[in-house]
Amino acid sequence: MTPHPPRVLVAGATGYLGGFVTRELKSRGHFVRALGRSPEKSSHLQDQVDEVVVGQVTTPTSLANVCQGIDVVFSSIGITRQKDGLTFKDVDYQGNLNLLEEAQRAGVKKFVYVSVLGGLHLRHLDIVAAHEDFVDELVASGVNYAAIRPTGYFSDMTEFFGMARRGRVWLVGPGQNRVNPIHGADLAVVCADAVTGEDREIDVGGPDVFTYRQIAELAFQSLDRPVKIVSIPARLARFFVAVTRVFNRHRGELLAFMVTAATSDIVAPSYGTHTLQAYFRECAQPGAAATGRF
Ligand SMILES: NC(=O)c1ccc[n+]([C@@H]2O[C@H](COP(=O)([O-])OP(=O)(O)OC[C@H]3O[C@@H](n4cnc5c(N)ncnc54)[C@H](OP(=O)(O)O)[C@@H]3O)[C@@H](O)[C@H]2O)c1
Numbered sequence: 001m002t003p004h005p006p007r008v009l010v011a012g013a014t015g016y017l018g019g020f021v022t023r024e025l026k027s028r029g030h031f032v033r034a035l036g037r038s039p040e041k042s043s044h045l046q047d048q049v050d051e052v053v054v055g056q057v058t059t060p061t062s063l064a065n066v067c068q069g070i071d072v073v074f075s076s077i078g079i080t081r082q083k084d085g086l087t088f089k090d091v092d093y094q095g096n097l098n099l100l101e102e103a104q105r106a107g108v109k110k111f112v113y114v115s116v117l118g119g120l121h122l123r124h125l126d127i128v129a130a131h132e133d134f135v136d137e138l139v140a141s142g143v144n145y146a147a148i149r150p151t152g153y154f155s156d157m158t159e160f161f162g163m164a165r166r167g168r169v170w171l172v173g174p175g176q177n178r179v180n181p182i183h184g185a186d187l188a189v190v191c192a193d194a195v196t197g198e199d200r201e202i203d204v205g206g207p208d209v210f211t212y213r214q215i216a217e218l219a220f221q222s223l224d225r226p227v228k229i230v231s232i233p234a235r236l237a238r239f240f241v242a243v244t245r246v247f248n249r250h251r252g253e254l255l256a257f258m259v260t261a262a263t264s265d266i267v268a269p270s271y272g273t274h275t276l277q278a279y280f281r282e283c284a285q286p287g288a289a290a291t292g293r294f
Pocket of ligand 1 (some may be wrong): 011012015016018019036057058077078079080081082086090091114115117151152153154155156
């Protein structure tokens with residue numbers, strides 16, 4: 001008799017990656033419980049998973065029993081575009097740590113966590129430090145784990161598409177740094193494999209490597225529009241980041257991460273079949289979701 005696939009709690013199921021992971025796990029026959037932070041934000045998951053539970057990762061007492069009967073916790077919880085007045089440390093680090101402690105109390109066997117590619121070398125940035133400080137806690141916890149470090153998601157490449165639609169793409173520097181972005185559906189396969197697999201440290205990117213300039217050109221091509229690219233000198237962008245940091249630390253740190261990513265090579269072992277060309281073509285369809293985060 002084959003043992004049943006592990007029962008998984010997905011934290012972050014309301015987000016871009018977590019949504020794909022939820023669907024991938026269900027398609028493999030896992031029991032899936034989704035953790036949402038409020039009934040309103042998670043009600044749409046009712047039809048997609050076996051159970052929905054509500055708990056706020058930044059309030060440990062609200063997490064009581066959310067991991068009961070669960071074998072593996074998957075978490076893609078982290079601040080991306082949320083504007084809740086919380087810091088990366090509050091959510092990406094402390095929120096995930098609260099969840100890990102609850103998982104330990106419930107006897108969960110494994111914790112799969114999504115960090116950021118290059119995390120080990122970019123810890124001077126608040127967002128990366130929060131992710132990697134949590135990975136340190138995970139490693140020290142003694143719970144079996146997998147730390148997945150992806151490149152940029154296609155959902156983030158939508159920023160280039162949005163600028164192209166508005167007529168002009170702004171790049172930091174000449175845009176010659178390289179990245180192999182990954183679609184959420186492809187990354188979800190890697191995440192679901194990590195639920196049952198042995199690998200603990202997993203760097204992953206998409207199938208094709210582009211320069212940022214090529215991504216901008218691709219966005220214009222998908223819209224059938226002439227290419228218009230403006231380069232902002234990297235030094236000017238860093239000055240702007242420093243000024244923003246003084247007035248709004250969180251916003252400054254987010255910008256610092258974006259400028260660092262735009263001026264670094266973000267290339268990881270390639271995986272998946274979804275192409276950015278096809279994704280941008282989808283974004284260009286009439287009626288495509290306003291944010292393009294699909
Ligand atoms: N986007 C990229 O290119 C990229 C690349 C590498 C790594 N990552 C990392 O991958 C992870 C997932 O990214 P994503 O694009 O899927 O992000 P996303 O769509 O914004 O999803 C983030 C999830 O975290 C939850 N969350 C955020 N703030 C919260 C809070 N204060 N309390 C409770 N839950 C909260 C969100 O819940 P709500 O829906 O309720 O807001 C959502 O479920 C993040 O940690 C991100 O840093 C992203």
